[in-house]
Amino acid sequence: MLAWGLWAVFARLATDSVLLETAMGISDATGTLVAGxxxxxxxKIPTAMVDDGLFYAALAGIAVVFPEETMQTTDTAGILLTGSAIALIAN
Known part of the structure; x- marks a missing residue:
C-alpha cells in the first residue's frame, strides 16, 4: 500500500512538469525495467496461469478494440505492459 501511495504522489508530481503521456511512458518503462x-x-517468472484469469485478460483486450478505434503502436505496447504488470502483481 505504501508503494502504491508513493506511486500516486510521484505520478502527480510528474504530470505537473511533463505531459501525461510522457509521464506514463517513463513510468511504464521504469516498471518494466524493474520487473525484467x-x-x-x-x-524465475512469478506468474500463475489460471484459466479464468486468462479468459478475463483476453476479454479486457477485446474491450479495448471494441469501440472500433484504430490501435496505435503505443496502445499495443501499453496493453502488453499492462498484461505483464498484472501477471507480476498476481503473485
Whole structure:
C-alpha cells in the first residue's frame, strides 16, 4: 500500500512538469525495467496461469478494440505492459 501511495504522489508530481503521456511512458518503462531485472536476477517468472484469469485478460483486450478505434503502436505496447504488470502483481 505504501508503494502504491508513493506511486500516486510521484505520478502527480510528474504530470505537473511533463505531459501525461510522457509521464506514463517513463513510468511504464521504469516498471518494466524493474520487473525484467527481477526476473533475470531470480531466474524465475512469478506468474500463475489460471484459466479464468486468462479468459478475463483476453476479454479486457477485446474491450479495448471494441469501440472500433484504430490501435496505435503505443496502445499495443501499453496493453502488453499492462498484461505483464498484472501477471507480476498476481503473485
Amino acid at each position: 531485472t527481477y526476473i533475470v536476477a531470480t531466474r
